[in-house]
Amino acid sequence: ITQHTPQAYAGVLHYARTHTGEASAAAYIALGQAYFDDHKYTNASASFLQANRAGQALDDYADYLGAKSDFAQQDYVAAQQFLQDFGERHSDSILIDRATLLLANLKLGEGDPQAALLQLAKLKGSVLAKSSEYLFTLGRANELAGNRSQAQQIYTRIYLDYPISDEAGQAGKQLHQMGIAAPFTVAQRTRHADGLYLAGRYAAAAAEYTTLAQ
16 A cells, blocks of 8 residues: 555465455455556556455445545445445445545536535534535535535635635635635634634635735
């Protein structure tokens, strides 16, 4: 996982092939995650499929990670096969909510925001519903469904309450794409900069403060 050298890949692959059952499945999961991190999604999907075949204890991980890899390749049909009835097939999995969120993003990829909103509704009250990842998906679903005011509120909340998240930057871009030329007030931008500063993101905070001063 930490050293993605050819020797490391070869060693883990050798282990996966010379063991059986859960040991082999665990090795294929590690291999697939490394491929995924290296953006080699075809290899990642193949590894997660092998993990699924080798054992049973990690099948929920193999399905979820396999779906993520297929989603990254925009192969929505293959990804949905892994996510369909995920909760029923893996009723004790800790990944059920994440699989639901991924399915919502898949529906957005297919251009069906209403189906995405139905999936997101299942996550209300969950821990994941408090994440910037969930909120950004909710914002995108509302934006594509034509609920502009709700989308704007959600994107603004991400910008203010989750300043160090990747989604904070994306939220600003989405608002600009919506035609909102100056989406944030000076007070909101100051609060965002303060959030960056308090999180120790000094370079990003300094850049924002400098822009505000100008």
